[in-house]
Amino acid sequence: MTHHGHLLSINYRALVTQYLEEDVPSFDYGGFVVGEDEQEALLYCKAEGVLAGVPFFDEVFRQLDCKVEWHNQEGEWIKPEGGKQVIARVTGKARNILLGERTALNIICRCSGIALRARKVHELQKEKGFTGVIAATRKTTPGFRLVEKYGVLVGGLDTHRMDLSSMVMLKDNHIWSSGSITKAVKQARSVCGFALKIEVECQSEEEADEAIAAGADIVMLDNFSGAGLQSAAKSIKQRWAEKGVKHFLIESSGGITYETCASYFCKDIDVLSMSTITQGVPHVDFSLKITKRH
Structure with missing residues (x-):
């Protein structure tokens, strides 16, 4: 066993x-x-x-x-x-x-x-029928990350990335520092190769479109409300499906708690990430x- x-x-x-x-x-x-x-x-x-x-x-x-x-x-x-x-x-x-x-x-x-x-989050997910992935974040205690991420797994959720080497996540500071989403994605791909996925944090549908066009594997819609997220995710998925592009996932993140997470559950969201799984517990x-x- x-x-x-x-x-x-x-x-x-x-x-x-x-x-x-x-x-x-x-x-x-x-x-x-x-x-x-x-x-x-x-x-x-x-x-x-x-x-x-x-x-x-x-x-x-x-x-x-x-x-x-x-x-x-x-x-x-x-x-x-x-x-x-x-x-x-x-x-x-x-x-x-x-x-x-x-x-x-x-x-x-x-x-x-x-x-x-x-x-508890996993049980709520099953109760509501959300088929996407719910993941923790890198907001862990220095020196204790392995223990905390292990607890997430035992509880039935996803660990997201374990560290900065596990997946490329380009956040707002990366974009601002490099000049554009397109430039940041292309630079990341030039060094991470085919084995790692690239995720881009996006503040709007326009940024998400740019990230997808540049070849991002995952777009993170950051700090959207529950209703706003569902609308944006549906719009993005439909727009790119019409172009025959379906290679990307949509993630939602930013201020999601156990009390509010159910309002984010929808079929167009593939990943929901929550720092409150490891913070303030x-x-x-x-x-x-x-x-x-x-």
Whole structure:
């Protein structure tokens, strides 16, 4: 059986090492106090969430010679009854459990919060019958992007581009700096080759037409209202279909939230991107409690 953890390359292990080094840069004073006794700790989920970040959590404790036994599967929508629910059991030396506690919790609390937000948007998408793609953006926390984008995937949405090397996106500043949409697209194509798509941010139908004519693969209609977007997208698609041109996708972006996204759903929109999937997302409350001495 495949799961999202199989997507991760080995680089996530180095990230976890960095996270641990950030939290313990010199001496572990608390670890000195508790020592080497073998202990067991229970991971509690204390609020609604979609469990995400399991490979990162596991790697924290793998590097600290501890074992994790999960009671729930990643991607599970958890709604604790009675205030809290046991999700996993961690065993190992007391100082090692406590050494990894905060780092592991920081990862799973944030990742599960993002997965919950993504899952709610995905459920709304299915309910409304929107067949396009809903994606996150690059508005992520520096150093934590892989964890956050991973949470988006577990929640059921698209990650959009992972970084500046994943796809060429020409935004307003690129256009202004290069002189025109046409010039920017041609310069981008000269270096990115056939393997990468080119997307152009457009503020009007006229700009979208110029981008499509220049060979853009995706046009992003930025900061349109829901009704204005649907009208513009339909107009652009019809105009170019009459010319026999259908190679492009239309994306909408700019200020779209969970509360407003349904007003953007329409058949002429191929991609809807939302920064609120990763920004301003409440964490899910998890805690790790040592239970007994052996």
